Amino acid sequence: MQDFSQAFVQAFTLIGQADPTLIDIIALSLQVTFTAVSIACLLGFPLGAALAIGRFPGRMAFVVFLNSLMGLPPVVVGLVIYLFLSAAGPLGFLQLLYTPTAMVIAQVVLVTPIVAALARQVIEDLYSEYDEMLRAMNASRIQTICTLIVDARYSLLTSALAGLGRALAEVGAVIIVGGNIANVTRVMTTTIALETSKGELALALGLGIILIVLSILINAGLFLLKNSAQKRAYA
Amino acid sequence: MLKMNSDLALLAPAKPFSAHLPIQFEGVHLSFGKHLIFSSLNLEIGAQGITAIMGPNGAGKSLILRLLAGLLMPEQGSVRFNTLSRVPRDQIGFVFQRPVLLRRSVQDNLLHALAIAGVERGQRPFRADALLELGGMQHLAKSPARKLSGGEQQRLTLLRALAAKPGLLILDEPSASLDPQATALIENIVLRASQCGVKVIVVTHDQGQAARLSDEVMFVHKGRVHAIQATHEFLKTPASREAKAYLAGELLI
Numbered sequence: 001m002q003d004f005s006q007a008f009v010q011a012f013t014l015i016g017q018a019d020p021t022l023i024d025i026i027a028l029s030l031q032v033t034f035t036a037v038s039i040a041c042l043l044g045f046p047l048g049a050a051l052a053i054g055r056f057p058g059r060m061a062f063v064v065f066l067n068s069l070m071g072l073p074p075v076v077v078g079l080v081i082y083l084f085l086s087a088a089g090p091l092g093f094l095q096l097l098y099t100p101t102a103m104v105i106a107q108v109v110l111v112t113p114i115v116a117a118l119a120r121q122v123i124e125d126l127y128s129e130y131d132e133m134l135r136a137m138n139a140s141r142i143q144t145i146c147t148l149i150v151d152a153r154y155s156l157l158t159s160a161l162a163g164l165g166r167a168l169a170e171v172g173a174v175i176i177v178g179g180n181i182a183n184v185t186r187v188m189t190t191t192i193a194l195e196t197s198k199g200e201l202a203l204a205l206g207l208g209i210i211l212i213v214l215s216i217l218i219n220a221g222l223f224l225l226k227n228s229a230q231k232r233a234y235a
Numbered sequence: 236m237l238k239m240n241s242d243l244a245l246l247a248p249a250k251p252f253s254a255h256l257p258i259q260f261e262g263v264h265l266s267f268g269k270h271l272i273f274s275s276l277n278l279e280i281g282a283q284g285i286t287a288i289m290g291p292n293g294a295g296k297s298l299i300l301r302l303l304a305g306l307l308m309p310e311q312g313s314v315r316f317n318t319l320s321r322v323p324r325d326q327i328g329f330v331f332q333r334p335v336l337l338r339r340s341v342q343d344n345l346l347h348a349l350a351i352a353g354v355e356r357g358q359r360p361f362r363a364d365a366l367l368e369l370g371g372m373q374h375l376a377k378s379p380a381r382k383l384s385g386g387e388q389q390r391l392t393l394l395r396a397l398a399a400k401p402g403l404l405i406l407d408e409p410s411a412s413l414d415p416q417a418t419a420l421i422e423n424i425v426l427r428a429s430q431c432g433v434k435v436i437v438v439t440h441d442q443g444q445a446a447r448l449s450d451e452v453m454f455v456h457k458g459r460v461h462a463i464q465a466t467h468e469f470l471k472t473p474a475s476r477e478a479k480a481y482l483a484g485e486l487l488i
Contacts, residue, residue: 129335135306136329137399139351147347151338233381234338 003201010202011209022206029187030214032100032174033167036107040115040167041160043108048119048159049145053127063120069113074106078176081106085177098179103187106173111163118159123148126155154226154235161222168215245365245397246431250326252402255316256434257281258303262312265298272298273458275312280453285425285435287449287466289442291481294455296438297332300405303436304329323403325352328396332408334388336380341372341391344380345398352399366394369424386417393424397433404428406437410444422448442482446470454478 014022051063083089085097085105096102126148134144149156171189178185180194188207195204229235263276272295280286288296301307302314305322306329316323337344345363354362367373370390375383380391389409396404406425410418425448429435439445445452445466452469454462454477461475473479 130337132306132331133335134351136304136327136331136396137348137351138324138327143351147337232379234379 007201007205011206014202014206015210019206022203022210024183025186025188025191025207026210028100028185029168029189032103032107032187033164036104036167037111037115037160037164039104039108040111040163041156044112044115044159044163045119045149045156046145047112048116048121049123049148051116051120052124052148053141053144063117066113066117066120070117072110072113074110074170074172075176077109078106078173081109081173081177097177098181098185100178100185102177103174103185106177107167107170110170110173111167114166115159115163118162119152119156122152122155122159126152154229157222157226161219164218165215168211241365242369242427243431245362245369245400246428246433247400248326248402248432249400250402252326252432252434253283255319255323255326255402256283257317259315260299260302260309260312261315263302263309263314264311265302265307265309271458273309276458276460278453278460278463280436282451283432283434284450285429285437285448287445287452288436288438288455289440289445289452289478289481290455295458296455297407299455300329300407300436300438303327303403304405325399326402328399328401328404330389330392330396330404330406330409332411334385334392336383336388336391339380340377341380341383342367342376344391344395348395348398354399362398366398369397369427370394371420384417386413386420389413389417390420390424393421397424397428402432402434404433404435406435408438408440410439410441418444442470454481456481 051059051066081102082097084091085094085102086092087097096105130144130148130151134147139147169189171193174185174187175190175193178187178190180186180190186194188211192204192207192211195201195207226235258280260276260278263273265273265276276295276299278299288299290296298307302309303322304327305314305324313320314322337347339347342363345366346359349359349362350356364373364376367376370393372387372390372394375387380388383391393406393409404425409425410421413421422444425435425437435448437444437448439448449466452462452464452466453460454469454473454475456477462469462473462478464474469478470482473482
């Protein structure tokens, strides 16, 4: 019990002193996560919107497939990306394995289906309201998709937030393709896993506390933003 | 009432619409599942000015408007705009009975419509301002559109429908459930658009509104056109028994 107390004290000391190792790990985590979620949103929002308004054979099957991809096992994604990026793989010449870019790729693969599937649902609901209005305005497909994405912006933040939660907490895929190399690809979750396995609880606890605080802050920020938008009938 | 020069600049159709008149429905057939709406519907709207479509609920008035705007396609038959065998969608403005507005400000709703219509980016703010002035809504420019009153929302959808300078303005009960003042503001804009050369087709249940706005009335009952008459004639001596009963407020079966 005393060990745990000491670990907590050390964790808060690391945070209080802004330990350089801690800061580097947090910075890389945020960089990888936000890059991946941004790319996932850029891909997922239009894909979700296209699925919401598109009518083509096999659409329902595609929607079910996309929904099922939301539960992709991270270690399997990590393994597949590893096989693609390894020296013997088809993309081995890019030499991306064990780099932050490989971690971003893995997270994009994991997060895009979440963002796209949730965006489809949000946009489909809005489309049922806007459909006749936009057709009466003679809006093109692209104009319709852009209008729906802009008008669903606050609801889409929730989709992005779900993706962010997945990316921020993810460990299985990034540890396989990133390799958990100190100062290169070590992020919060992989560090927590490593330090805990070594019995070094202080850094793990410090990062765990920061991870939770970050999650709360991001959620609170988006909640306030959406709340203010709802008051103006923009959400 | 009519500020002719400024109104002409703002409301006159981007392309002359008279070449697309008359509008003809020829043998239009429409059904929803087993529910037959129109069986070989024929009609002709030939005159410039304002045509009111009247008839009891369920007569098919709103569906005629949707066929006119190309929002619905007939299963059989055709909707022709003079020699044109397709609906000139880019020349039609549509106002629905229930206003649907974007989750944006009043001004942004108009800017969006102008962008969709392909108005040059630099021109959009000026046209949006002019439209707001036309509707007496300048002071509401930055207000969230969905927070407006019912009358203001409907006026905004009317301004939005006029943003692209349409040749044909279609209104589906634009003042249903609005108070007399809000109705008068809408009617004023519709009349000004008509005087600038915009062909107007309006569905209404309000005989007073038909008298104030329209030049002719088309009476529709059970998916068939029963009468097309000049408005004053229709209101005084309707040409069909059903129209007479409708005007008298009798139950039509």
